[in-house]
Amino acid sequence: MTPVRECSRKLQDLKAALGSARRVLILTHDNPDPDCVASAMAFKLIFEHMDREAVVGSGGELGRSENRTLQQILSLGIRPLHELTLSEFDFFLFVDTQPGSGNNSAQLPLNARYGIVDHHILGEAWPHAPVFLDLRENYGATATVAYEYLQARNVKVDVPLATALYYAIRTETSDMGRGASKADRAAYLKLHPKIDWDLLHQIVNSRLPLDYFIMMKEAVERAQRFGHAIVVDLGPTRHPDFVAELADSFRRLEEIHWVLVWGWREDRVVFSIRNNLHEPHVGRLARELVKDCGSAGGHRHMAGGQVPAAAGGLDQARLLFRRAIVPAFLRAVGESAQDGIFLTQEAEGR
Ligand SMILES: [Mn+2]
Structure with a gap:
């Protein structure tokens, strides 16, 4: 049919x-x-x-x-x-x-x-x-x-x-x-x-707000490479769409297989994950990562989700994300949380 x-x-x-x-x-x-x-x-x-x-x-x-x-x-x-x-x-x-x-x-x-x-x-x-x-x-x-x-x-x-x-x-x-x-x-x-x-x-050629370019600059400064993975701790973000857009951009960086971009709004941490590999399935990985504290969804190569600020407030959600979710992500993609280097440092070392 x-x-x-x-x-x-x-x-x-x-x-x-x-x-x-x-x-x-x-x-x-x-x-x-x-x-x-x-x-x-x-x-x-x-x-x-x-x-x-x-x-x-x-x-x-x-x-x-x-x-x-x-x-x-x-x-x-x-x-x-x-x-x-x-x-x-x-x-x-x-x-x-x-x-x-x-x-x-x-x-x-x-x-x-x-x-x-x-x-x-x-x-x-x-x-x-x-x-x-x-x-x-x-x-x-x-x-x-x-x-x-x-x-x-x-x-x-x-x-x-x-x-x-x-x-x-x-x-x-x-x-x-x-x-x-x-x-x-x-x-x-x-x-x-x-x-x-x-x-x-x-x-396709719609104009971009100045915020977008400022955020690009900040994202590059905050991006860390862990082997073949990039993690960007974006900080406060006014436009959650930018988190996904940035993840798409970093995904194109040479030698990168994995990208995690995260930031926060008033009441929640938001994140996007991308990969260039076929396995594991990013949507399922994202859901697994936040199964106890948030929600997520996605496809094989792209996913997004959030961790709402619970009783402990936004600070606690941020802390949880930084101390537990980011390391769990790195473990899942086979990279060591100890090996982080800022992209800007990497560029200077060339
Ligand atoms: Mn769709």
Whole structure:
């Protein structure tokens, strides 16, 4: 069966799961990336096509500038969760994320009926199992799944949405090089003739805030190499998106197999892990690292998570991360915590 035909079946399941629900809240990451933004837009249209009212909500903000540009292009008003009354919704759909995956802070009402459309490893069902689940770990992008639903439902994909989905698949798979499946390639090629190249240029080349460059400088100064691993203790970070973006950048450093970037916000430590190797699975590693103190999720080559400040406050969470999580990460990737050298020192020694 073709993926789109299979999706028609999934659509029936989704409709059944919706039942009489009228108001749907689509939940994104706290800092949604292009894959999440484009997928959320697609499902908003799908729900509207089903005569449901759909709102997209996020527990955080759009940090990366290309994500803000993307949201504007799509005219997608992502609402902050604290402005919404969650009990007014009768169905929730997590898109490109899951409850308790560490990248969304949505606290659903306890009796909430919810669904998940995602391509990350499946976490624990919380607080109870979803009534709808479409999880495709073998897919490179949730946007590919979303596009299949749009096609199965015969929803018209306009130029901005086609461009957004295309960009999402492209970035999420590092231009089809990282974890891209046959389905991702098929969606990519199908979207290709529908996109607006000027719009794409606008997204790709969106301007960056000065904060970004200041943070780059700090990150380089704070980066330590442990053999083939880089650990960056970024300190306070205003934009959690930057943590992921930095991890992506350091991953390209010569001879580096592993990257851990971490920093903190008011109430939690946030982190991203990347690797250039096939094993171990980064998503599972991240989850293992914080299983007793936080939450995490991810894929084979990239993961993210957080450690919330518990009773001991943020200082304790930071201390825990520095003294326990970072050494545990280094052990897991086979590097010694004793061998750290700052990249700036290394550069001076040349
Ligand atoms: Mn994704």
